[in-house]
Each structure stands twice: as C-alpha cells, then as structure tokens.
Amino acid sequence: MPASVQQREFSANFFKALAHSTRIFIVEQLADGEKCVCELTAMIDADMSTVSRHLAVLKNVGIVNSSKRANQVFYSLRTPCILNFLQCIHNPQAQRQD
Amino acid sequence: MPASVQQREFSANFFKALAHSTRIFIVEQLADGEKCVCELTAMIDADMSTVSRHLAVLKNVGIVNSSKRANQVFYSLRTPCILNFLQCIHNPQAQRQD
DNA sequence: CAGCTATTTGTTCATTTAGCCAAATAGGCA
C-alpha cells in the first residue's frame, strides 16, 4: 500500500476536513440520515454561515453529498466508514484487522 | 454511537494529527515496522527538527509509540486501523461495513 | 571528562483556519 504523493495529499485533506469537533458532530448526526442546514444549525451553537462553511469543507473532500429541494439543502453522509474509524479511535486494540 | 463532547474533541485532535501529508507518509512507513527519527528524516525532505515535531504530534494523540535505545528513538505504529481507513478513503464504496 | 551523534525544544515568521456580521443568491408564494 505505498501511496503516491497525490494520494497522501488527498488523505491529508480528508483528515483535515474531519479535524474539527463541529464537523465530527455533523458526521455523527448524518449517520441517522440526511439533514438540512437549518436542522444542523439548530443543534450547533454557531452561526448558520459557520455551519454552512463546515458543510462545504466536508463536501469539498467528498465526505458528504448535498441535494437541494425547494429552498433547502439536504446533506447526507457519503463515506460511512468514518463511523467505523471513530470507534477504532476510541478503542484501537479491539479493532485490529490484519 | 452518540459521542460526548470530550470524545468529539479527542476525535478531532486525532484527525488533526493525521491532517498533514508528511505525517501520513510517516504512518505508512511505520506500517512496515518501527523506524528511528534519522531513518524517517532520510526519507523526508525536511529538517530533522521538523520530522521530530511531526512525530511528537502523532505521539501526542497515541498514534505512535516511541522507545529509546542507545541514543536513537524508535517510533512504531500503535493504531494500525488507520491503514484500513486510508484504503476506505480512496475507495469508499468498497468498504461499507454496516 | 570531552567530543560526537541523535533528538528535542525555543524562537520567529508566513500561511491557514474559524468565527461573526453583512450582503448576495436562490427558490417558493401572495
């Protein structure tokens, strides 16, 4: 699994996108199904513009998808394996798969 | 899997530690077994002090272990599930495990 | 002990990021 320079850049950007507790929260919320910006904003103590930017960061690396219906934008999780990895982070020993 | 605020902070710091292509490279190299700072520095186009700081970042969140032997410090990977996750990042669809 | 090698840490500078507010955009609906 020797990754190329481009692959490493991509991976680093992917991790960067997850490197914020608000974005982790968003990912966890989307595990239950899609949500619009307004729903997420209601759960997060921050401006809607801030939440929108967090979502843009996640979308930019393909972690979430967005679909516009009426005048709302719904975001959904596109990379559910993040959820597995979150478990591994908190319990590394139990998750060895080699 | 509703995480607590502290868990999310921890996860975010974990991802932050991986959010740099040099640190991804280090993790990949350590997949083959432990390496000392000088070996890693020889592979990376950066100052040894920079590599040492990258290793400190990884160690700080428990991604790597270090053990000093003679006057060298050897680093080893403590969270191998990162390697699985790297694969998932590049091929999300193939890795659904639900 | 003195000198050498490996590593870490202090300092500084440039770049990036997060947040808010305000303004712009887009899609209903009267």
Next chain:
DNA sequence: TGCCTATTTGGCTAAATGAACAAATAGCTG
C-alpha cells in the same frame, strides 16, 4: 413582481499551524 425563508459568500480579525535555524539535552565512546 415583490416578499420571505434558506443558504452561501465576502470581508475582517483572532488564533492555530508549519517550517527553518539555532540552541539545549541525552547517551555513547575515546
């Protein structure tokens, strides 16, 4: 069309990060 709601984007400031060089530390070895 004109208003209202939902969302994104521009502009700004404060804080965090990454890198290099130099200095400090730690452990050999003569």
